[in-house]
Amino acid sequence: MDLFSGTISNLDKALNYSATKQKVISQNIANVDTPNYKAKDVSFKAAFNEALGESLITNRTNVRHFAFDKTNHSSSTIMTKNQVSYNESGNSVDIDQEMTDLATNQIYNNALIERISGKFSSLQNVIRGGK
Amino acid sequence: MSIFHSMNTTASALTAQRLRMDIVSSNMANADTTRAKLVDGEWVPYRRKTVVMEPKESQFSSLLQVAMNTSRDQEVGSGVKVTNILEDETPYELVYDPEHPDANEEGYVQMPNVDPLREMVDLMSATRSYEANVTVLNASKNMLMKALEIGK
Amino acid sequence: MNHVTFSPVSSQFNIQKVEAKPLTPSEAQKSFSSFLKDSIEKVNETQIQSDTLTEKLALGQEVDLHEVMIASQKASVTMQLTLEIRNKAVEAYQEMMRMQV
Numbered sequence: 001m002d003l004f005s006g007t008i009s010n011l012d013k014a015l016n017y018s019a020t021k022q023k024v025i026s027q028n029i030a031n032v033d034t035p036n037y038k039a040k041d042v043s044f045k046a047a048f049n050e051a052l053g054e055s056l057i058t059n060r061t062n063v064r065h066f067a068f069d070k071t072n073h074s075s076s077t078i079m080t081k082n083q084v085s086y087n088e089s090g091n092s093v094d095i096d097q098e099m100t101d102l103a104t105n106q107i108y109n110n111a112l113i114e115r116i117s118g119k120f121s122s123l124q125n126v127i128r129g130g131k
Numbered sequence: 132m133s134i135f136h137s138m139n140t141t142a143s144a145l146t147a148q149r150l151r152m153d154i155v156s157s158n159m160a161n162a163d164t165t166r167a168k169l170v171d172g173e174w175v176p177y178r179r180k181t182v183v184m185e186p187k188e189s190q191f192s193s194l195l196q197v198a199m200n201t202s203r204d205q206e207v208g209s210g211v212k213v214t215n216i217l218e219d220e221t222p223y224e225l226v227y228d229p230e231h232p233d234a235n236e237e238g239y240v241q242m243p244n245v246d247p248l249r250e251m252v253d254l255m256s257a258t259r260s261y262e263a264n265v266t267v268l269n270a271s272k273n274m275l276m277k278a279l280e281i282g283k
Numbered sequence: 284m285n286h287v288t289f290s291p292v293s294s295q296f297n298i299q300k301v302e303a304k305p306l307t308p309s310e311a312q313k314s315f316s317s318f319l320k321d322s323i324e325k326v327n328e329t330q331i332q333s334d335t336l337t338e339k340l341a342l343g344q345e346v347d348l349h350e351v352m353i354a355s356q357k358a359s360v361t362m363q364l365t366l367e368i369r370n371k372a373v374e375a376y377q378e379m380m381r382m383q384v
Contacts, residue, residue, distance in 0.1 A: 015278075018274075019274075020207075022137050022270070022271060022274060023136055023137045023140070023207045024207055025267065026137040026138075026140045026141050026144075026210075026267045026271060027137075027140050027186075027207050027208050027209075027210065029141075029144070029263050029264060029267050030140050030141060030143060030144030030147075030210045030211045030264060030267075031144070031184075031186050031210075031211050032260050032263065033148075033151075033184055033211075033256065033257075033260055034184045034185060034186055034211055035184070037186055040207070040208075078207060095259075095263060098263075099263060099266065102266070102267060102270050103270075105270075106270050106273065106274065109274050109277065109278075110277055113277050113278060113280065113281055116281060117280065117281050117282055117283070120281070120282050121282070
């Protein structure tokens with residue numbers, strides 16, 4: 001019997017993604033004036049493929065093949081943003097995009113926390129039998 | 132990488148921008164200083180200073196944790212730091228002023244290579260970056276405070 | 284014109300019918316007691332996990348705040364559930380003892 005499967009574990013993974021995104025955004029905004037700094041980003045899909053159970057079953061015939069196994073702990077990948085333009089000092093941070101992402105991430109995080117608190121309190125309610 | 136990692140990153144950025152502002156105010160204050168240093172018995176005017184900023188590398192502890200696979204994320208980096216304060220090598224401005232005590236034989240005075248307009252633009256840029264980082268700090272703090280309310 | 288075909292959903296998944304075997308009373312007792320033991324172990328595990336994460340938080344090590352909060356909530360809810368189950372079991376036993384023969 002698993003009390004916490006499904007929505008609560010998905011919310012947990014989503015909170016992990018949101019925390020990583022916050023770190024990446026603060027790193028980008030801190031380096032808005034650093035020459036030759038390339039903006040970083042967190043990949044959304046990689047964090048959620050495991051949650052949606054879409055991992056492939058693959059045969060590895062060569063040790064250099066990637067391993068798609070479910071035992072990888074869900075790490076959102078941090079990668080450099082491409083398709084961005086650089087200013088003349090080689091810096092690729094778009095401050096407006098970063099501030100927007102910051103606000104979005106705030107709201108996302110608050111919503112997730114509200115939902116997970118709601119799930120926990122409804123579990124507690126049920127356990128207490130409505131008293 | 133503790134829970135305050137992103138706040139430490141932002142703190143480093145605030146320090147760097149404040150240092151940049153200090154350099155700008157030093158440049159502006161010395162925009163007319165013709166006798167800044169004594170070099171070989173001659174007075175040399177003030178040279179404009181600039182900062183060199185570089186991304187701060189991750190701390191050893193977080194790299195160790197990533198290598199040992201106890202950390203969930205790859206390393207993000209821990210902010211920015213000012214590695215060097217360089218002097219601008221552009222040549223001094225020559226201003227014709229024969230009455231000046233530091234004028235050379237032709238009546239030209241070497242003035243510092245400080246351009247007030249450029250310094251003002253730098254100052255505005257540093258201010259905006261500082262404000263953006265303050266917003267990020269508040270956002271991170273709010274997220275942590277909200278996380279404390281899970282289950283309340 | 285494109286033809287749209289529908290295939291029944293059940294052919295995509297392998298749905299197996301699970302046969303329910305009727306249990307004898309002794310088997311039911313054993314399975315309930317092992318279930319109880321399992322759940323008490325799980326409660327212990329969640330408590331230990333919550334303690335580990337709290338220690339990491341206190342020592343400033345690698346942990347996320349929401350992880351700590353969620354783990355502590357999970358431990359608290361699991362503990363509450365076990366307590367309520369115990370209460371209900373004790374109530375049921377007392378109810379049984381009150382029966383007049």
